[in-house]
Amino acid sequence: MKTCIDSEIGKLEGVVIHTPGSEVENMTPGYAERALYSDILNLSIALNEYSQLVGVLKKITQVFDIKKMLAEILDNRVVKMQLLREICNHEGIPGMEGALAENDASTLAGLLIEGVILERNNLTNYLSPEKFLLRPLHNLFFTRDSAMGMNGKMLIGRMANPVRERETMIMEAIFNNHPAFETDTLNPIKPLHGIPVDAKTTLEGGDFQVIRDNIYVIGKGVRTSTQGIDFIIENIKRQGRGTHHIIVQELPSVPESFIHLDMVFTCLDVDTCMVYEPVVYGLSRFKTISIQIDNGKVKIDEQPNITKALKKLGIDLKPVVCGGNEDPWVQEREQWHSGANFFAFEPGKIIGYERNVHTLEELNKNDFL
Numbered sequence: 001m002k003t004c005i006d007s008e009i010g011k012l013e014g015v016v017i018h019t020p021g022s023e024v025e026n027m028t029p030g031y032a033e034r035a036l037y038s039d040i041l042n043l044s045i046a047l048n049e050y051s052q053l054v055g056v057l058k059k060i061t062q063v064f065d066i067k068k069m070l071a072e073i074l075d076n077r078v079v080k081m082q083l084l085r086e087i088c089n090h091e092g093i094p095g096m097e098g099a100l101a102e103n104d105a106s107t108l109a110g111l112l113i114e115g116v117i118l119e120r121n122n123l124t125n126y127l128s129p130e131k132f133l134l135r136p137l138h139n140l141f142f143t144r145d146s147a148m149g150m151n152g153k154m155l156i157g158r159m160a161n162p163v164r165e166r167e168t169m170i171m172e173a174i175f176n177n178h179p180a181f182e183t184d185t186l187n188p189i190k191p192l193h194g195i196p197v198d199a200k201t202t203l204e205g206g207d208f209q210v211i212r213d214n215i216y217v218i219g220k221g222v223r224t225s226t227q228g229i230d231f232i233i234e235n236i237k238r239q240g241r242g243t244h245h246i247i248v249q250e251l252p253s254v255p256e257s258f259i260h261l262d263m264v265f266t267c268l269d270v271d272t273c274m275v276y277e278p279v280v281y282g283l284s285r286f287k288t289i290s291i292q293i294d295n296g297k298v299k300i301d302e303q304p305n306i307t308k309a310l311k312k313l314g315i316d317l318k319p320v321v322c323g324g325n326e327d328p329w330v331q332e333r334e335q336w337h338s339g340a341n342f343f344a345f346e347p348g349k350i351i352g353y354e355r356n357v358h359t360l361e362e363l364n365k366n367d368f369l
Contacts, residue, residue: 001062003175003183005149006213008267009344015057016143018066020046023114023136037138050141053351060345064180066143070170071109073177077101080108083173087112087166091134112170113137139164145223145260147171147185148205151213155232156187160202160223188231195234203228206260207251211267214244215313217306219261221251237296244293247309250286252279257336264322264340265306269348272366273307273317274359276335278328280305280319320366324358334359 001014025043057063074080084097100108100116115136120126139145146157146167156172159165168187175185186192188201207219218229229248236244249265252258264276279286290309292299303309307317322340323331339356350368354360 001181002152003149003154003181004152005210006151008209008211009269009347011347012061012345014062014064016064016066016147017054017057018113018141018143019054020050020141021067021110021114023138023140026115026132026136027138056351057345066140066170066174067109067113069174069178069180070112071106073173074105074108076177079173079177080105083169086169087134090165090169093133096133112166113140135163137164137167137170140167140170142206143171144205146205147175148208150186150208150210150216150232153184153186155203155205155208156185157205158188158201158203158228158231160204160225186235188228191231192235192238195231195238198227198231200225201227201231203231204260206262209261209265209267211247211310211315214242215247215310215315216245217247217249217261217265217310219249219251219264221258221260222253223259233291233293233298236293237298240296242295245313246291246293247303247306248287248289248291249280249306250288252286255336257338262341263335263338266340266342266344267317268320268342268344268350268368271316271318272348273319274322274340274342275307275319276322276340277319277325277331280307318366320362320368322359322362323356324362327358330358 020043024041024046027037027040029040054063080101081097084100088094088097100111103111111134115132116134118125118128118130118133146159146164148155148157154175157168159168172185172187175181175183188203189197191197202223202225204223207221207224209217211217218224220226220229229246233246249261251261251264257263264279266274268274275281288303288305288309290301290303307319310317323334334356337355338353339359342350342352344350
């Protein structure tokens with residue numbers, strides 16, 4: 001399958017997923033915040049909800065499982081050793097790749113995702129408060145964050161928190177080596193020649209939306225930095241042809257429900273979007289910036305909001321309000337519960353959370369059945 005993401009609402013031909021496993025339960029309340037959670041998950045409940053989602057996805061598209069694909073590429077010894085060296089150097093355990101490589105591919109894929117228990121075989125390890133030598137990837141099932149489609153390429157994320165960086169290494173290895181995909185990867189820590197590496201660069205897929213093949217909306221907040229957006233600008237400039245537009249939306253840093261753009265703005269149809277009104281339209285200090293890249297030249301100015309910026313580019317989107325229009329308290333509650341976070345698998349056909357009843361009522365009023 002050749003990757004080609006040139007729309008947020010186009011017909012979905014394939015999706016990459018990760019089924020939650022023991023890495024979700026390998027967490028205590030004290031560890032949850034470090035793992036970027038506000039609470040610990042119950043695996044049985046999470047699996048029940050996840051199976052419902054996967055059941056729908058399998059009816060409408062091809063489904064690719066990360067753990068299975070990882071095991072398949074680890075059968076290649078060159079790929080396996082390259083990935084293990086990268087992971088072990090990043091995790092501060094250089095030299096451990098040899099011992100890890102002794103496992104068969106399926107077992108090793110599980111260890112890289114679910115964690116490696118720390119052996120209490122010396123004084124340092126015995127006194128360590130850590131349970132794991134290699135920590136579990138608690139957030140891996142948020143697959144869009146660590147790799148995102150940008151037309152015919154896959155952008156590898158540069159995660160804001162080190163606890164998620166191994167996810168990007170696994171995703172890059174899969175997209176570069178698995179025979180199921182035909183694509184090129186762009187990685188902020190391995191940029192094309194002439195594009196500098198910036199230590200402040202962060203870039204996560206929840207902040208990145210492809211509106212059209214030359215128009216992108218990107219959130220700038222706690223997970224994606226201005227340097228991360230500049231990395232995208234530099235890669236577009238390298239193309240040296242045509243005009244591209246980036247609409248940048250500043251996001252609040254608190255509360256944690258604003259971590260990504262898709263928590264306040266998502267596309268639903270060719271002419272409709274979902275918005276959390278207080279951030280997208282409210283009187284606030286959060287700016288909407290328009291960036292035009294025309295044959296390598298960059299022009300930047302400020303716009304009133306996302307939808308007005310897009311309308312200037314010929315895309316007229318009617319906003320549907322997360323939580324409905326009647327009560328700001330309800331809006332705030334449902335935004336906290338991901339009420340604005342919808343996923344379109346083709347124009348006008350969307351998946352969201354059933355718990356946000358006021359948002360669903362608002363969708364019904366706008367002809368979503």
